Structures are given as C-alpha cells and as structure tokens.
Amino acid sequence: xxxxxxxxxxxxxxxxxxxxxxxxxxxxxxxxxxxxxxxxxxxxxxxxxxxxxxxxxxxxxxxxxxxxxxxxxxxxxxxxxxxxxxxxxxxxxxxxxxxxxxxxxxxxxxxxxxxxxxxxxxxxxxxxxxxxxxxxxxxxxxxxxxxxxxxxxxxxxxxxxxxxxxxxxxxxxxxxxxxxxxxxxxxxxxxxxxxxxxxxxxxxxxxxxxxxxxxxxxxxxxxxxxxxxxxxxxxxxxxxxxxxxxxxxxxxxxxxxxxxxxxxxxxxxxxxxxxxxxxxxxxxxxxxxxxxxxxxxxxxxxxxxxxxxxxxxxxxxxxxxxxxxxxxxxxxxxxxx
Ligand code: UDP
Numbered sequence: 001x002x003x004x005x006x007x008x009x010x011x012x013x014x015x016x017x018x019x020x021x022x023x024x025x026x027x028x029x030x031x032x033x034x035x036x037x038x039x040x041x042x043x044x045x046x047x048x049x050x051x052x053x054x055x056x057x058x059x060x061x062x063x064x065x066x067x068x069x070x071x072x073x074x075x076x077x078x079x080x081x082x083x084x085x086x087x088x089x090x091x092x093x094x095x096x097x098x099x100x101x102x103x104x105x106x107x108x109x110x111x112x113x114x115x116x117x118x119x120x121x122x123x124x125x126x127x128x129x130x131x132x133x134x135x136x137x138x139x140x141x142x143x144x145x146x147x148x149x150x151x152x153x154x155x156x157x158x159x160x161x162x163x164x165x166x167x168x169x170x171x172x173x174x175x176x177x178x179x180x181x182x183x184x185x186x187x188x189x190x191x192x193x194x195x196x197x198x199x200x201x202x203x204x205x206x207x208x209x210x211x212x213x214x215x216x217x218x219x220x221x222x223x224x225x226x227x228x229x230x231x232x233x234x235x236x237x238x239x240x241x242x243x244x245x246x247x248x249x250x251x252x253x254x255x256x257x258x259x260x261x262x263x264x265x266x267x268x269x270x271x272x273x274x275x276x277x278x279x280x281x282x283x284x285x286x287x288x289x290x291x292x293x294x295x296x297x298x299x300x301x302x303x304x305x306x307x308x309x310x311x312x313x314x315x316x317x318x319x320x321x322x323x324x325x326x327x328x329x330x331x332x333x334x335x336x337x
Pocket of ligand 1: 170191207221285
C-alpha cells in the first residue's frame with residue numbers, strides 16, 4: 001500500500017508528502033526538480049528524479065514499490081507563463097498526465113487523485129462557484145488542466161479507476177512549524193510576493209488592477225492553507241479507499257479576500273509597512289474567484305484548521321524569514337543544489 005506522489009518535492013506536493021508520512025503511510029516521490037527541491041522531503045522518502053510522464057520510470061517505480069494510489073501534482077502552475085508558452089503547458093501538464101494515466105492503466109493502479117485548478121472555470125457567472133459551473137478557461141494553464149480532467153474521467157470510466165479531482169482555489173501559507181514552504185525560485189503568487197516585500201527582499205508590491213468592479217477595485221481570491229489542502233487530499237484518499245465514486249471537488253474555504261486585504265494581512269502580521277503600488281491589470285486574471293465548498297464538505301471527512309487569512313500570512317512569513325535567515329546556511333545550499 002504505497003502512495004506515489006508526483007511533484008512531491010514541490011510546494012503543495014511536499015506538504016502532501018509530510019502529511020502522508022506523519023499519518024504513517026508509505027510514500028514514494030517522482031519529481032524532475034524543475035521547481036521542487038529534494039530538501040523539502042522528509043528523511044527516508046524515496047525520490048526518483050525524472051518526469052511523471054516518463055512511462056518507463058513510472059512503471060518501474062510502481063512495480064518496485066507496490067503503488068496502489070497516485071496523487072498527481074507534477075505540473076506547471078503560472079497563468080501568465082502559460083499565455084507566453086501554451087505548448088509548454090500542454091506538454092508538461094496535459095501530455096504528462098496522459099502518459100501517467102497510461103501507466104496507471106497498464107499497472108492496474110486503482111486510485112488516482114488529481115491536482116486541478118479553479119482556473120478551469122474562467123470568469124464565473126456567479127460566485128461562489130459550484131463544480132457544475134461551466135468550464136471556460138481563460139488561459140492555457142486552465143485548459144491544460146481541464147483537458148487532463150477530461151482524460152482522467154474517460155480513462156477511469158473505461159478502465160475502472162476511481163478518482164478524485166481537486167480544483168484548488170488559491171493555495172498559500174506554509175507548514176505551521178516552518179519545516180517546509182514555498183521555495184520555488186521566482187514565484188509570482190500574491191502572498192509570496194507580499195511576504196518577500198515584508199521581509200525586505202523587494203521594495204514594493206504591485207497591485208495588478210485597482211479598477212475592477214469589486215468593493216476596493218482589486219481582484220478577490222479564496223485562499224486555502226497548504227496544510228489544510230494536504231489534509232483534504234488525505235481525506236480524498238480515505239474516501240477512495242472506502243469505495244467512494246469518482247468526484248470533482250472545489251478546494252477553498254468559500255470566502256474571498258481582495259488583493260488589497262491580503263496585502264494588509266501581511267502588513268499586519270509582519271508589522272512592516274512596505275510600499276503598495278497600483279499597476280495595470282494582468283493578462284488572464286479572473287476578477288473574483290471563490291469556491292462553493294458544499295460538495296467538498298459533504299464528501300470528505302475534512303475540517304480545516306487554518307481558515308484564517310492572518311494565520312496563512314503569518315505562516316508564509318515565518319517560512320520566508322526562515323529562508324532568509326538561512327540564506328547562507330544548509331537549507332539554502334540544499335535548495336540550490
Ligand atoms: N497579484 C498582484 N500582485 C502580485 C501578484 C499577484 O496584484 O504581485 C494579484 C493577481 O493579479 C491576482 C491575485 O493577486 O489578481 C492572485 O494572483 P496569484 O498569481 O497569486 O494567483 P492566481 O489567482 O493568478 O492563480
């Protein structure tokens with residue numbers, strides 16, 4: 001009973017691996033280390049450095065470790081980057097998932113959990129967004145994930161795989177004990193940029209769009225703490241082990257905060273008053289994205305522990321400050337190795 005985590009050395013994947021190890025599960029990781037770091041993995045977790053779409057590699061790992069569930073995180077996640085390099089995103093997200101599914105079928109792996117995204121919805125007609133809302137992605141990133149979802153659905157129906165698709169809203173924060181966190185170089189996500197500003201690593205933060213028809217003019221997002229998200233995956237695994245039917249679930253807290261409110265939370269928890277500058281809207285951005293979490297809460301045995309913006313900001317900041325303090329120390333060396 002081993003769980004294969006693809007992308008397990010990345011931001012969300014590493015929190016998943018930690019949660020599984022702490023729950024006593026056997027875990028094996030495949031990660032090409034394009035944005036992840038082996039230093040994010042707990043001691044003793046086998047890491048195979050390579051592509052989740054490399055069918056020979058994956059087949060060997062599944063056979064050697066008795067894998068009977070796959071949690072597939074490996075992929076690219078930046079909306080603007082996907083606008084510049086659509087084929088790269090279809091390769092790294094869609095094609096990789098296709099190959100991974102082919103191996104899952106070949107090896108008879110019965111359970112599959114897939115990292116999807118709220119970006120599949122495009123601009124929602126209403127918020128909070130339920131799972132049955134139309135899927136009209138505005139970016140190749142969203143399309144690449146939606147295409148993967150469709151492949152999973154069809155493959156599962158044909159070959160009897162049970163699956164859970166988790167559509168993440170905005171994942172943020174870090175391990176509450178600051179053992180791991182977002183270490184990806186050049187990360188563009190709002191809270192990461194804000195904690196970099198709060199810790200003096202950048203002079204200011206730009207707010208991309210202050211003229212949206214929202215209460216304060218900035219975009220609105222539903223932030224979910226990465227450790228709560230990892231626990232949601234554990235609950236999804238338990239659901240599948242109990243024979244749960246294939247399902248697609250939104251993952252958020254069901255509450256929205258504006259970009260400006262989020263920046264304020266970082267100012268508040270850090271006590272630092274960094275500069276905030278209005279900037280032009282960012283291509284591909286969706287105005288308001290908040291999850292309807294009704295189905296997720298009804299399906300999974302899951303209770304969030306960190307449903308609080310200040311807590312999320314504080315954990316992101318604590319991790320960022322640890323990275324900074326350790327700049328010339330072992331963690332940074334391990335991360336840049
Ligand atoms: N954002 C911003 N300044 C930044 C980074 C992000 O104003 O330096 C905004 C971005 O335009 C979007 C929101 O914050 O409205 C969330 O962006 P992020 O990239 O974190 O996640 P996304 O929702 O695009 O997946």
